[in-house]
Structures are given as C-alpha cells and as structure tokens.
Amino acid sequence: MVNLCRQSARARCLCLCLCLLAGHTASAQLMTGPYPFTIPQYDFTPTLLEDPTKFIVIDHGGTDGNGPYAGHPDSEWLDDGTADGLILTGFPRGHGGPDTFLRLSEDGGLTWSDRLPTQPHFIGNHDHPNFDLLTAPDGTQYLNMVLAFHREHENVVEQAIMVKDPGRTWLDMLTQEDVNGYNPNWSDPAPIFDPSLSGTYGYRGYAAPKNAIQILDNQGDPILGSYFRQYHDNQGGVVKLTQINTTDGGLTWSDPVVVSNHPDFPNADPAEPGMIRSPDGSQVLSINRENSRQYETLFMVTNDEGQTWSNMQEVNPALTGDRHIARYLDDGRIIMTFRDRRRNAATSIDEGDFVLWVGTYDDIINGDPGEYRVRLLEQLGNASDTGYAGLEILPNGTIVSITYGDWTANGTTDNDVVAMRFTIEELDLLAATSSLPGDLTLDGVINLDDWAAFKINFAMDTSPLTPAQRVAAGDLDYSGLIDLYDLVAFREHYDAFNGSGASESLGPVPEPGSLAILGVGVIGLLRRRPHPIGS
Numbered sequence: 001m002v003n004l005c006r007q008s009a010r011a012r013c014l015c016l017c018l019c020l021l022a023g024h025t026a027s028a029q030l031m032t033g034p035y036p037f038t039i040p041q042y043d044f045t046p047t048l049l050e051d052p053t054k055f056i057v058i059d060h061g062g063t064d065g066n067g068p069y070a071g072h073p074d075s076e077w078l079d080d081g082t083a084d085g086l087i088l089t090g091f092p093r094g095h096g097g098p099d100t101f102l103r104l105s106e107d108g109g110l111t112w113s114d115r116l117p118t119q120p121h122f123i124g125n126h127d128h129p130n131f132d133l134l135t136a137p138d139g140t141q142y143l144n145m146v147l148a149f150h151r152e153h154e155n156v157v158e159q160a161i162m163v164k165d166p167g168r169t170w171l172d173m174l175t176q177e178d179v180n181g182y183n184p185n186w187s188d189p190a191p192i193f194d195p196s197l198s199g200t201y202g203y204r205g206y207a208a209p210k211n212a213i214q215i216l217d218n219q220g221d222p223i224l225g226s227y228f229r230q231y232h233d234n235q236g237g238v239v240k241l242t243q244i245n246t247t248d249g250g251l252t253w254s255d256p257v258v259v260s261n262h263p264d265f266p267n268a269d270p271a272e273p274g275m276i277r278s279p280d281g282s283q284v285l286s287i288n289r290e291n292s293r294q295y296e297t298l299f300m301v302t303n304d305e306g307q308t309w310s311n312m313q314e315v316n317p318a319l320t321g322d323r324h325i326a327r328y329l330d331d332g333r334i335i336m337t338f339r340d341r342r343r344n345a346a347t348s349i350d351e352g353d354f355v356l357w358v359g360t361y362d363d364i365i366n367g368d369p370g371e372y373r374v375r376l377l378e379q380l381g382n383a384s385d386t387g388y389a390g391l392e393i394l395p396n397g398t399i400v401s402i403t404y405g406d407w408t409a410n411g412t413t414d415n416d417v418v419a420m421r422f423t424i425e426e427l428d429l430l431a432a433t434s435s436l437p438g439d440l441t442l443d444g445v446i447n448l449d450d451w452a453a454f455k456i457n458f459a460m461d462t463s464p465l466t467p468a469q470r471v472a473a474g475d476l477d478y479s480g481l482i483d484l485y486d487l488v489a490f491r492e493h494y495d496a497f498n499g500s501g502a503s504e505s506l507g508p509v510p511e512p513g514s515l516a517i518l519g520v521g522v523i524g525l526l527r528r529r530p531h532p533i534g535s
Contacts, residue, residue, distance in 0.1 A: 030434040031375065036342070037318035040442060041355070041373040042434050044427070048376065048420050049407070058103055058112045058402070058417045061093050065115065069094055070101075070417045071404040072128030075390025076143065078170040084108040086170055087392055089402050090129040090145060091417050095385065097126045100147060100189075104174055109392075109400040109419040116174055117183040119160065124149060126158075126189070127205075128388050132212040136249030137225035140164065144212070144250045146229070147189065148205040157205040157231070158189040161250070192244070192253050201235040202242045202256040206271075209244065211325075213275050213284055215305045220281050225249045228306040230259065230286060232271040239269040239291065243306060262298060262312040265290075270298045270312060274324040278361050279332060285364060287315065287336075289322035293343055296320045299364065317343075318369040319357055323387040329424055330397070331466075333360055337376070337401055339387025352383025354403050358427065372431045372468060376420055381406025385415065397423055431468030432478065438493030440474055446497040451506050454490050457482050458509045 031041045048055040061070030073091035080086045087105040089112075092098065100123075102116040127148035134142045141164035149156045162173060162185050173185045197203040209229035214222045228245045233256075241260035244253040262268045269291035277284050284306065287299045296314040321338035328334055336357045354377045359370025379386045386405035393399055401420045408414065438446040440453040454474045462470040463480035474482045476489040491503035 030436075035317075036320075037316060037369045037373075038442070039318055039369040039372050040431065040435060041375065042427075042430050043378075044356075044374045044376055044422070044430060045378050047426075047430075048422070053110060054421050056109060056112070056419045056421070058089060058419055059091065059101065059115075060414070060416050063093065068414045071095055071385070071415050072388040073390055073402050073404055073417050074128065074130045074388070075392055075400075075402045076131035076133060077392040077394070078133065078143070080106075080170045082106070083396070084394060086174075087390075087400060087402075087419075088131065088143075088170075088174065089390055089417070089419075090131065091404065092126055092128055096128070097124070099123050100126045100129050100145075102174070104171070105419070106171065108394050108396075108398055109402075109421050112419075113175070117177040117181055119182055119186045119188045121188040122160070122186075124189075127208055130208045130210050131390075132227075132229075132250070134212060134227060134246075134250040135224055136251070137247075139224065140249065142249050142251070143170075145189075146192070147208045149189065149191075156195055157192045157203070157209070159192055159250070160189040161187045193255070202233050202240075202258060204233050204235075205231045206234050207231060210272065210274055212246075212250070213277070213306070215245075216281060229253075230273045230275065232273070232288075239271055241270055241273055241286070241288065245306070259306075259309045260288075260300065260312065261309070265295050265298065265312060265314070268292055268295055268298060268312070272323055274326060276326040276328075276334070276361075279328075285361070287319070287324045287326070287364070288312075289324070289338075289341070290320075290343070291322075293341070296343055297324070301365070314367070315364060316367050316369045318359075318373060319364065321355065321387070323389065325389055325391045327391050327393055329393070333358060333371070333424075334364075335391070335399065335424065337387075337389050337391055337403070339379075340375075341384075352379045352386060353377065354379065354386055354389070354405060356401070356427070358424075358431075371466075372427075374427055374430070376401060377403070377405060377407055377418075379405045380408065381415065397425075399423060428466045428468050432466075432471045435468075435471065436493075436497075437471065437476055438490050438497065440472060442472070446494050448506075451490075451494070454482075454487075455509050458487070459483070 029043045031043050059065050059070045060067040070091055073089050075089045078086040087109055090102045104113040129145050129147045132144045134144050143162040146159040149158045176183055178184050193203045209231040212227040212229045215226035217223050226247050228243055230241050230243045232239055232241050240258050242256035243259045244256050246253050260270050270288035271291045273286045273288045275286045284302050290298050296317055297320045298312040300309045300312045302309045321340045324336055324338040326334050326336040340353050340355045353375050356374045356376050357370055358372055363370045389403040391401050399422055404415050404417045406415050440450045457474045460482045462473055462475040467478055470478050476486045494503040
C-alpha cells in the first residue's frame, strides 16, 4: 500500500528543491497566448530582471555610453587560456549606425570593460557588426568583423581584421592602445568589393553578413581557410539572398551569387540569414526572417557545401521571427534566439519580444514545433527594434545571450545593449515546474486523455530525458522512473483539477512488467506535432 502522505511530501519537496536549484525560476510563468503553435512558452523575464548576475546592462549608447540609444550587437567568444575565456561584443550607437563600439568581458559576461580602442574608421555610418573567428590555410587565426557601411545612399560591405599573434593573448591584442588612442592591431574597415560596384545588385549589404560556415571536404573534415557567408540585398523592392566564399580565411571574398529561390512563396522577402550545420555535418540550414510578413519564417538547405540550395520552405510557426541565431547544446538539442514576429502582422502578447526556442535540427527540417519556447525579455519600446543578438555557450555551460531593447517602461524609446546569463538546466526546470502537473497532453486540462497517456508511459525509464520531458511523460517527481509514487501524484492532480474523489473512476494501471517494453516507443508522445511541411 502506498503512503499518500509520504508521496505528497516527497513530490513537493523535490519540486521545491528543483526550483531552488534553478535560482529564481519559481517566479517564472507559463504564458497562455493564444499562439499559433502547440508547444508551451514560459516567461523568464522576471527571473532575469531581478537578478543582477543574470541581467547586465553593457552600454546605454550615445557618444559616451550614457544614452540615448545602443543597438544591433553581435558577439564572439575567444579562447584566452582562462576558464571563462573572453566575450567580445560590438554594436553601433544608433539604429543602423553610426559608429561601431566594442566592449569586452573577462568573466563570462558578468562585467564589461569600457569601450575598447579601435581604428579611426570605426567611426562612421556603419550598420551593425558581425564577428567570426576564421582560420587561414596556414593556421593563422583572423578575428573578422564585417559590417555594412552607408555611403552616399549605398551600402558597401566592409570588414576589419585582427590577425592573432601566437605570442600574445586576445586580451592584450584587443586592449592595446597607441599614443593616438587607437588600437594598431585592427585594420581599418575596408570594402570587400570594388566600391564602384556598390550600386550593383548583390554587392550591397542592407545588413552585414552573419555567421561564416566552414566548408568541409568529402570526408567531412574542415578545409582550412574555406568558408561561406550569406546576406540579403534589395533592389527595386526585390529581396534575394546572396552568398560569398573565401579560401584564405576571409582576407578576400568571391563575387556574390544569388542563392535563394522560393517559387512556392511569391513576393516573399527572405532576409538576415542565420546558418547552422546538421548534427552529422552533412547539411547546412539557412533560416531567414520573412520580411513581407505573408509567410512563416523561411529556410533552405544545402547538401553540397553551399554550391546549390533547396527551394525555401516554411518553418513551424513556433520559429517564426527575425534574426535567428542557433547553437548546439551538449545533449544535441538546439537553442535559437530571435525576435518574435507573427505573419500577417497578427497581434500577439509577445509581438516584438526577445525569445529563445529549444528543439532539435529535425524539428526545424520536419516542420515540427520543438520542445518549448521562453520569453527572455519583454520589449516595452518599439516592437520592431530588438533582436539583433550574440549567443555564446561558455565551457562551463553558461549561456550568454546579448541583445538590445527597451526594458524600462519609462515612457522613452531608449535602447540598451544587455547581456543575459543562464543555463539550459534552469530553462528545463522552468519548463518542468511551470506546466500544469498531470496535463500530459498539454491541452490545459487534466482528463481521461492524460490518464491514457500516463498508463502507456507507466514504468518508463525517463532518466535519459530532460526534466521538462520527464514531467510531460508522467514522471511527476523527476525521479527517472514513472512508478507508484507518480501514480499517486497523478491521482492527486486529477482530483485537484476535477474535484475530490474524481480519480476513483480511473481504475488501475496495468502491471509494470507488461508495460516496460512500451516505454521505449512513447517519447514521441511528449510533444504534440503537426504534420511535416508538404505532407
């Protein structure tokens, strides 16, 4: 006979301990929408804003860092031989410029330097910078900053380069200052293409090229010095994606080639691509904001290292937004940050907010919604003015997301560049503890459908799953096994939702031995998925 008091105390104690381990996660909430996707979304904003170790203002903008505007950051993690390494961030002091400022963190984003010395031409009408650490064929490392320079109503793609001296640290190189106040280690930003071609379609970058993807050989090994980048160009209202390649680590780049094709989405405006490789390395995905707002976010893939690309497809609505940046977690899942935007300009309670998605590469390709979403920060200013971002995962697992926006609700349109620090464990626990316990089908009620799911999952070994996946399967005490303790907890939640004694009509669960073999096949029930695109 199961001791009901023992189970209640055990479950509640575990929930409390897990919330305490997650810092202030207990203050976060499940957001109720309505949303055009089926996975839950949680609000992490209160947790971040109330903890000065999680939310750090890097720069208020202006010529002196005191406002009124800073925006459009990117970041790059640099291995400097220390536990945390360095995080470099760069941003303009206005919307799309002017000027490019740099700051540096030596402690994982907790504190930030003053603005770093640069070169004279870092001052100018620049759009937002993007960083990549590229390796030349001889092994030399280049810190490459690429940006769009607004010159006489044309956008010229430019880059500045810092060549790594193997005898010096990145900290030494980035902070060096000569007698004139400049850093001699940076080259001045210079056009990638002949400036006379700046009016030619494809040679202009309305937003600077984002992350560079290293090209692999036929055996799947990196080719030193070989990368490709993508960006969008606009002429006469027609927006297309272009691609440039390098074979010398970014010192020179090929002429741009148009690579986007979207016959199923007429008049679509794909822009600002973010790219990531498949887990096995054989494919590269390019995910793009859809700026006409007629469609969901669009993506395309290449199976031949960028030589050809598929026609574009729509993602699941859970991924629709702008300025996507994706990173792999150690467990193989992907986190992706972006600015939340809806197609057809539909209203949403988080329209324009900065959100993070958790899922897998296959979720993106198959049109599935993923595991869950988190609102990192609520944008209280202009809904279309946030989301350019950097995203780093430190060696200790800390995630550092850098973006900009107005989080103050002070009646101004001031934007700050900010850093947010958290772990995937915190987000998984948030997802596990914010849902309605016992609602295994995630439909907002606890009913016979949830009981049917619980019976199927009974005796499942959930130890390989995340906390959110465990509780969604019915492991309500996070123990790694769905057992009699979870049965008692489910009945308690069923009664709490449906009325005292309601669970008496449920009947028994089958013997654990007869269900053990079924547990292997029910992980797919943890997420409610629509059919893949094209099915």
